[in-house]
Amino acid sequence: xxxxxxxxxxxxxxxxxxxxxxxxxxxxxxxxxxxxxxxxxxxxxxxxxxxxxxxxxxxxxxxxxxxxxxxxxxxxxxxxxxxxxxxxxxxxxxxxxxxxxxxxxxxxxxxxxxxxxxxxxxxxxxxxxxxxxxxxxxxxxxxxxxxxxxxxxxxxxxxxxxxxxxxxxxxxxxxxxxxxxxxxxxxxxxxxxxxxxxxxxxxxxxxxxxxxxxxxxxxxxxxxxxxxxxxxxxxxxxxxxxxxxxxxxxxxxxxxxxxxxxxxxxxxxxxxxxxxxxxxxxxxxxxxxxxxxxxxxxxxxxxxxxxxxxxxxxxxxxxxxxxxxxxxxxxxxxxxxxxxxxxxxxxxxxxxxxxxxxxxxxxxxxxxxxxxxxxxxxxxxxxxxxxxxxxxxxxxxxxxxxxxxxxxxxxxxxxxxxxxxxxxxxxxxxxxxxxxxxxxxxxxxxxxxxxxxxxxxxxxxxxxxxxxxxxxxxxxxxxxxxxxxxxxxxxxxxxxxxxxxxxxxxxxxxxxxxxxxxxxxxxxxxxxxxxxxxxxxxxxxxxxxxxxxxxxxxxxxxxxxxxxxxxxxxxxxxxxxxxxxxxxxxxxxxxxxxxxxxxxxxxxxxxxxxxxxxxxxxxx
Numbered sequence: 001x002x003x004x005x006x007x008x009x010x011x012x013x014x015x016x017x018x019x020x021x022x023x024x025x026x027x028x029x030x031x032x033x034x035x036x037x038x039x040x041x042x043x044x045x046x047x048x049x050x051x052x053x054x055x056x057x058x059x060x061x062x063x064x065x066x067x068x069x070x071x072x073x074x075x076x077x078x079x080x081x082x083x084x085x086x087x088x089x090x091x092x093x094x095x096x097x098x099x100x101x102x103x104x105x106x107x108x109x110x111x112x113x114x115x116x117x118x119x120x121x122x123x124x125x126x127x128x129x130x131x132x133x134x135x136x137x138x139x140x141x142x143x144x145x146x147x148x149x150x151x152x153x154x155x156x157x158x159x160x161x162x163x164x165x166x167x168x169x170x171x172x173x174x175x176x177x178x179x180x181x182x183x184x185x186x187x188x189x190x191x192x193x194x195x196x197x198x199x200x201x202x203x204x205x206x207x208x209x210x211x212x213x214x215x216x217x218x219x220x221x222x223x224x225x226x227x228x229x230x231x232x233x234x235x236x237x238x239x240x241x242x243x244x245x246x247x248x249x250x251x252x253x254x255x256x257x258x259x260x261x262x263x264x265x266x267x268x269x270x271x272x273x274x275x276x277x278x279x280x281x282x283x284x285x286x287x288x289x290x291x292x293x294x295x296x297x298x299x300x301x302x303x304x305x306x307x308x309x310x311x312x313x314x315x316x317x318x319x320x321x322x323x324x325x326x327x328x329x330x331x332x333x334x335x336x337x338x339x340x341x342x343x344x345x346x347x348x349x350x351x352x353x354x355x356x357x358x359x360x361x362x363x364x365x366x367x368x369x370x371x372x373x374x375x376x377x378x379x380x381x382x383x384x385x386x387x388x389x390x391x392x393x394x395x396x397x398x399x400x401x402x403x404x405x406x407x408x409x410x411x412x413x414x415x416x417x418x419x420x421x422x423x424x425x426x427x428x429x430x431x432x433x434x435x436x437x438x439x440x441x442x443x444x445x446x447x448x449x450x451x452x453x454x455x456x457x458x459x460x461x462x463x464x465x466x467x468x469x470x471x472x473x474x475x476x477x478x479x480x481x482x483x484x485x486x487x488x489x490x491x492x493x494x495x496x497x498x499x500x501x502x503x504x505x506x507x508x509x510x511x512x513x514x515x516x517x518x519x520x521x522x523x524x525x526x527x528x529x530x531x532x533x534x535x536x537x538x539x540x541x542x543x544x545x546x547x548x549x550x551x552x553x554x555x556x557x558x559x560x561x562x563x564x565x566x567x568x569x570x571x572x573x574x575x576x577x578x579x580x581x582x583x584x585x586x587x588x589x590x591x592x593x594x595x596x597x598x599x600x601x602x603x604x605x606x607x608x609x610x611x612x613x614x615x616x617x618x619x620x
Contacts, residue, residue: 070110078118087167103118117149117151118149120145121222122224124180125142146166147163180222180223180269181233184219185274188333193219193242202227231262244276246259247261248307254311279361280331280363281362282328282366283365284368286345287368288474290472293323296320298318299340300341302338304337343373346373347370353390353575377581377583378605378607378614379578379579379612379613379614380614381577385619386620390574390575394410394618395594395595398591399592404589411573412480414567415566417435418432421448424438436468436470438464441464450560450561453552453559455558459555461555466547467548469545471543474571476542479534479567480566482500482565483565486560492553493554493559494551497552499526499551500547501517503516504544507542521535546566591604591605597620599618599619599620601616
């Protein structure tokens with residue numbers, strides 16, 4: 001067919017048309033953009049890294065497989081050596097049974113160093129009886145169990161290879177003149193401890209016998225065919241993260257140890273039991289009743305468990321750091337008692353109470369409440385006789401020589417002021433002789449330690465007031481009682497010659513505002529009798545001030561106040577405890593403890609130490 005025009009030719013054979021007849025491609029279709037290059041590079045790197053990691057992992061797997069093959073072959077080799085030894089030689093050097101096999105060996109295979117550990121134990125089979133059983137097997141060492149473990153510290157990822165088997169004698173048994181030593185290990189709940197490390201050493205013979213092995217699933221290690229000896233086998237039991245228990249020799253300082261070195265008798269079983277469990281920690285902080293940190297406090301800590309009479313298993317002296325903190329780790333479960341040995345501060349409370357129980361695998365916070373040292377201090381701790389828990393709000397009265405008579409309430413701290421002669425101008429209660437402000441009508445200087453109405457030309461002002469500095473309880477607190485003394489005032493001064501109001505502020509408002517209120521929580525009422533209960537509007541506040549009002553109906557007399565106190569509870573006030581300072585040495589005091597719902601108790605206490613703690617148990 002003949003085509004007359006190019007158009008007809010293009011329609012029939014478009015592929016014959018030169019390329020120049022097509023429109024040019026856009027620029028972005030002829031080259032990669034920056035985004036495409038970055039994405040492509042990232043994809044390439046991801047694939048390359050994954051391939052490299054797979055390549056490395058493959059080589060590691062090949063190495064690990066090679067290590068395991070070498071270790072297994074080495075274990076088999078050592079086991080076959082033991083099987084082909086004379087039966088009497090199948091044993092570990094210096095162990096039981098004794099033989100020619102080293103306990104540990106460093107052997108090289110394929111250019112790699114392996115550690116081979118061998119353990120051989122006599123086995124008492126039940127077919128002919130057992131030692132100490134019925135019938136009593138007089139030759140209990142029927143077979144020998146051989147255990148070979150191959151490990152490699154430099155072989156990354158390889159777990160130890162262990163092979164175990166038995167070797168039997170070729171000849172008939174003969175009666176043994178040895179005995180057996182069974183070691184039983186359990187925890188604080190009397191449950192067996194598997195995998196506990198047991199170290200046994202005969203200390204009474206010239207031939208050294210040392211055995212290192214572990215307990216089975218029943219917490220037992222059975223040593224059969226052990227040479228008899230009296231108090232000769234010293235045993236130590238422990239486990240990673242656990243406490244340690246052991247036997248002890250009889251010495252001059254410890255003539256009757258509670259667990260003496262073991263004795264093995266001919267054809268008899270000696271069983272020794274040990275108790276171990278996970279260790280615990282105590283986190284100690286030393287503070288004042290207002291939560292102020294006291295650093296570098298010295299104290300003693302001792303447990304109830306004993307290695308012998310009057311020989312505590314744990315007894316050490318400790319000191320908190322400059323921040324009043326100390327972590328005591330690795331402690332065995334026990335009942336611990338602490339005492340102050342510091343030259344500057346006394347222990348006036350412990351939370352939890354002293355002595356405290358430390359259970360296995362626990363961490364507890366132990367708070368020591370301190371006060372400046374005061375010779376002959378008596379700490380009274382009041383507990384429920386049934387639950388052994390502290391009793392708060394118990395009344396503790398102590399009476400003694402010289403007319404001593406003080407009463408405190410357990411679980412409550414107190415802050416007080418007994419001298420104002422340092423004058424006004426102090427915002428925060430630091431100097432115990434100062435206060436915040438007054439109206440100029442009171443006298444704090446004429447009679448030391450007393451607040452009086454000011455006398456002018458032989459007569460007293462009609463009234464006056466004084467506002468204290470700010471007291472800090474250290475944390476959110478509850479406030480209980482407002483107390484002042486003396487309680488007896490001159491009759492001519494009037495029935496309410498001493499009145500007080502109280503103000504508190506939250507922990508976020510140490511500067512107030514100070515809204516002074518009375519018992520109904522408003523500013524229009526006043527506390528008019530000592531030991532009044534404070535309003536509950538002050539609950540969960542940290543800072544406090546009091547305001548003292550004195551007045552007289554007869555200007556020839558003045559009321560007086562010599563002491564102002566308030567009680568509170570806070571995070572740093574130990575429950576169930578009170579302290580009585582400044583007692584007389586070698587004198588006897590009488591303490592009476594009472595609380596609603598409990599039988600009161602009175603006891604006499606002789607003060608024989610600079611610091612002494614006495615516990616009173618109340619019966620519901």
